[in-house]
Every structure is written in C-alpha cells, then in structure tokens.
Amino acid sequence: MEWFTADSYWLGRLVFQRVLAAVYLVAFLGAALQFRALIGERGMLPVPRFVARVPFRRAPSVFHFHYSDRFFALWAWAGCAVAVALLAGADGLLPLWGAMLLWLVPWALYLSIVNVGQTWYGFGWESMLLEVGFLAVFLAGDDVGPPVLVLFLLRWVLFRVEFGAGLIKMRGDPCWRKLTCLYFHHETQPMPGPLSWFFHRLPRPLHRVEAAANHVTQLAVPFLLFTPQPIATGAALLMAATQLWLVLSGNFSWLNWLTIALALSAVDFRRLFGDAAAPPADLGPAPLWYEVLVIAVTAGLLALSYRPARNLLSRRQIMNCSFDPLHLVNAYGAFGSVSRVRHEVVIEGTSDPVPRLDSPWREYAFKGKPGDVRRWPRPFAPYHLRLDWMMWFAALSPGYAQPWFGPLVERLLAGDRDTLRLLGRCPFPDRPPLHVRARLYRYRFTTWRELRATGACWERSYVREFLPPTRLESTTSADP
Known part of the structure; x- marks a missing residue:
C-alpha cells in the first residue's frame, strides 16, 4: 500500500x-x-x-x-x-x-x-x-x-x-x-x-x-x-x-x-x-x-x-x-489552578534529649526544592527529583503527605543512608538527631533591591507548625 x-x-x-x-x-x-x-x-x-x-x-x-x-x-x-x-x-x-x-x-x-x-x-x-x-x-x-x-x-x-x-x-x-x-x-x-x-x-x-x-x-x-x-x-x-x-x-x-x-x-x-x-x-x-x-x-x-x-x-x-x-x-493537563502563595515544608533536627524553642535546630537541605534563602534554584530537568516534588505537594495540603511523610521522618531519625542520599545535605553527618520537626514557611522571590542588598533570592516567614518534635521509640540507628 x-x-x-x-x-x-x-x-x-x-x-x-x-x-x-x-x-x-x-x-x-x-x-x-x-x-x-x-x-x-x-x-x-x-x-x-x-x-x-x-x-x-x-x-x-x-x-x-x-x-x-x-x-x-x-x-x-x-x-x-x-x-x-x-x-x-x-x-x-x-x-x-x-x-x-x-x-x-x-x-x-x-x-x-x-x-x-x-x-x-x-x-x-x-x-x-x-x-x-x-x-x-x-x-x-x-x-x-x-x-x-x-x-x-x-x-x-x-x-x-x-x-x-x-x-x-x-x-x-x-x-x-x-x-x-x-x-x-x-x-x-x-x-x-x-x-x-x-x-x-x-x-x-x-x-x-x-x-x-x-x-x-x-x-x-x-x-x-x-x-x-x-x-x-x-x-x-x-x-x-x-x-x-x-x-x-x-x-x-x-x-x-x-x-x-x-x-x-x-x-x-x-x-x-x-x-x-x-x-x-x-x-x-x-x-x-x-x-x-x-x-x-x-x-x-x-x-x-x-x-x-x-x-x-x-x-x-x-x-x-x-x-x-x-x-x-x-x-493529560497541567496547572488547572495556580497557587498565589508559595509554602514550603522545612524539616529540622536537634540532638537535644528534650527539645526546646531555643534548642539548636538544624535544617535538612533538599537538592531541588527551596530551602536556604540564599541558595539559587538549580536546573535538574529532565531528571525527576521525586521526593522534592512531593514535598511541594505536602506544603499545599497535609493530605498529600499521607502516607509517606511519617516514614520519611522515621528514616531521618534512624539515619537511613538511602534516604539521606535523596537530600542535598544532611546536617547530622556523624549520628542522626534525637528529634525531628517540620515547619511551614511562606516563601517569596525577593525584589531587585532585596537581592542586591542581601544576596538572597528568597524571603521566607514562619506560618505554622507542620509536625511537632518527634522521636523514635528506639533511638538505635537503622542498619547501614
């Protein structure tokens, strides 16, 4: 034919x-x-x-x-x-x-x-x-x-x-x-x-x-x-x-x-x-x-x-x-709705046995999602950072965080190596933290004036607690 x-x-x-x-x-x-x-x-x-x-x-x-x-x-x-x-x-x-x-x-x-x-x-x-x-x-x-x-x-x-x-x-x-x-x-x-x-x-x-x-x-x-x-x-x-x-x-x-x-x-x-x-x-x-x-x-x-x-x-x-x-x-389809405000879930850990407001909380850094306000966004596509994307959904609504967010926190508390490889930086290189918490922040891009003055591309402000300080029932680390 x-x-x-x-x-x-x-x-x-x-x-x-x-x-x-x-x-x-x-x-x-x-x-x-x-x-x-x-x-x-x-x-x-x-x-x-x-x-x-x-x-x-x-x-x-x-x-x-x-x-x-x-x-x-x-x-x-x-x-x-x-x-x-x-x-x-x-x-x-x-x-x-x-x-x-x-x-x-x-x-x-x-x-x-x-x-x-x-x-x-x-x-x-x-x-x-x-x-x-x-x-x-x-x-x-x-x-x-x-x-x-x-x-x-x-x-x-x-x-x-x-x-x-x-x-x-x-x-x-x-x-x-x-x-x-x-x-x-x-x-x-x-x-x-x-x-x-x-x-x-x-x-x-x-x-x-x-x-x-x-x-x-x-x-x-x-x-x-x-x-x-x-x-x-x-x-x-x-x-x-x-x-x-x-x-x-x-x-x-x-x-x-x-x-x-x-x-x-x-x-x-x-x-x-x-x-x-x-x-x-x-x-x-x-x-x-x-x-x-x-x-x-x-x-x-x-x-x-x-x-x-x-x-x-x-x-x-x-x-x-x-x-x-x-x-x-x-x-198929995309962006049937557009968020007016950007929220981000920030995960932090502390080694204090009893967590307090003045405890030294250290932030986990992700590879792609915004965290440090001075860290400029990086190109990753076409590679897909799956955890980073789901963290964006979790910030939209806690319902999107079910049922994986709890297991994520457990693995951070256990110092699971495979989980830590998905992150950009772990603030606890020697031993995992005793407590982990998550907080919701509002992020916005800085203005030209703010960028020149501070060098930061983001500005963030605290919104509310996403997950209260949590610890494992057993403090033993996961097997490597």
Whole structure:
C-alpha cells in the first residue's frame, strides 16, 4: 500500500526516536538511583506491601511475581543499558521485527516500575512516556519509511497533551481567563529553575502576553497538526518553541522534552532543508504482516481513545489520568489552578534529649526544592527529583503527605543512608538527631533591591507548625 508510509518524515522519526531514548535513559537512571528509599524493601512505600494488596490485573508488573532490591536494581539498570543502545542507534542495525522488539523492551521494563511506583510515580509524564514509548515500537526500523498511522497517533497524543492542558486552565482557575496567572506561577511552581526569578520579575504586561500566547498555543494551534503541510510543520515548531520557553522557566522533569519530541515527529524536515533531509535511497516497502499489525494496533488505540476524548469534552475534566493498566491512551493537563502563595515544608533536627524553642535546630537541605534563602534554584530537568516534588505537594495540603511523610521522618531519625542520599545535605553527618520537626514557611522571590542588598533570592516567614518534635521509640540507628 503506497499510502502506508511517509518517507519524507524519516528524519523527524529519527530525531523523535533519539530524544525518546534519552528520556528513557533519564527515567531509568532516576529509578535506579532513588528506588531504595522510596519503594524498596525498607522504603517509605515498599513494593512488597503494595503488590500484596493490589492484584496483577490492576497494576501489571513483573514485581508481582518476585521482588528484591537487587532484582529491582538490575531491572532499572537493564533499562538504562537498552536506552543507551537505542540512543546509539542499535535499532538501525536490526531487521524490522528486531527493531520493534528492541523498542518494546524499555516500554515493558518501565511499565513494571510505574505500576508499582505508587505516589512517587503518579505524575502525568510517567503515563505519557509509556504511551509514547508504546507507539515507538511500531515506528519501524531504518529500512522502512515511518507509517502514516503511527505518525497520526503521535499527533493525537500531542493534541491531547496541549489541548487538554489548555482546557483545564480555561475551566479551572479564573486567573487564566483574566490572563493574570503568570503573576504568580513562576514563583509558586513546584520546582523553580535558575531563571525563574527573572521570569517572575518580568513586567506584568509581558506576563499577560505570556498567558495569552499560552492559550493560543494550547487551544488553537493543536488543531493545525492535522492540516496539510507546511501548516502542520509550522504548528509543531511553534509548540516546540513554547516548550523550550517552559524549559527555561522551570523544572518539569521530562514533560517538556517528550512534548518537543512529539512535535518534531510532525515536522517535514525535507521542506525545511531540502535534499539534505532526504530519506535514504534504500528504503523498502513495508511487509504485509507489518501493515496488518499497525492497522490493528491503530484501530485498538482509537477505540481506547473514547474515554480520554470524552474527558476532554467534559465539564468535569480530570487531568493526568490513565484509563487502562497499560497506560496506552491517557488524559493529560497541567496547572488547572495556580497557587498565589508559595509554602514550603522545612524539616529540622536537634540532638537535644528534650527539645526546646531555643534548642539548636538544624535544617535538612533538599537538592531541588527551596530551602536556604540564599541558595539559587538549580536546573535538574529532565531528571525527576521525586521526593522534592512531593514535598511541594505536602506544603499545599497535609493530605498529600499521607502516607509517606511519617516514614520519611522515621528514616531521618534512624539515619537511613538511602534516604539521606535523596537530600542535598544532611546536617547530622556523624549520628542522626534525637528529634525531628517540620515547619511551614511562606516563601517569596525577593525584589531587585532585596537581592542586591542581601544576596538572597528568597524571603521566607514562619506560618505554622507542620509536625511537632518527634522521636523514635528506639533511638538505635537503622542498619547501614
């Protein structure tokens, strides 16, 4: 079938695949380095406890059949190895069926991790990586042109990501309709980046232009993805540029980079660069079995799209939701509401046997979340600091801190090494504290004058107690 492949998109496919492989690498690396304290056998939300109460059909994962920290580590590092191979172009050295199997491996590996990750893996970009990763399996190898149906499904994902985010904003916080949300967003977002202070200090008229441009990009431009070229290419490049703006303004894990990869898959690079982007001359026709398989998968995914599509049209739209345990077709969205005030939970410890107000309380420093008012925000994306993100949610409401915050405090009191590795600095290097407390502070970006006078990018003020001084019943430290 001549219509089945679109050879002019071969470079867009190549760029998409390499970016996706890089995102896979970051995701598996984060899993390997953070899992012990979060979901390990002695973690805050242990996998064995989760699989004991959740059946396999609701959360398919290899860890239902066997779990140990060593096995999980091997699983995650195997994902890193496969991602490196894909990043190096190993799929191009294999026949079509071999390339498909190679791309299937990281999807299956990461699915097993996400489905037992619980709260720590409840972010929309986890499902997005799985949905996009599954589609990548059917993009074929270098000896066949990219199939039109899979390219369409990738645009369908991009449409839901952007349009879903646009709708949730218009239906949610009134400040989006008033174009005032960005008066606050850069300061109150989950994890500011090194340029967030400067974005926040932009003149308010520019913030209104920024919000209006966001609405255009998310509510109007996505429809242009399904128009003829070169309009679709222009729409995709505009979306990619918008995502780069978000990359500069904050840390959003791999959400922006995966969205950029989706946008680039819709770009007809040959129209932009001529023969320099021409496909190889040895591209062959797609075999019949491959055409039948892609058509069948497309039909199945379009059928599964019913609930996400209905969600887009619903007045009660939900965001970042999976409708099937394989995360094949999902609902997306972001910042349906914007906080006007930034709160942070600050955790402190003391070695005093009886804690008092004048006790020497020393503060735990996190890698990404604000703490020391003089510490400038740092770039971490696309790497995902899961504990730091959940600390932001805990500051929004204590309900978000259940059931992991208590175990976190216990591990700090025990001096658990795996937990301390998630932090930026432990103020008790020799022995753990006898008491730990948590306090809620209001943070705001300083003004230009305050920054020049104090050198601090943040100003904070005490709000209330979040957790009173707490100690272990037994003061013995955890085993190293």
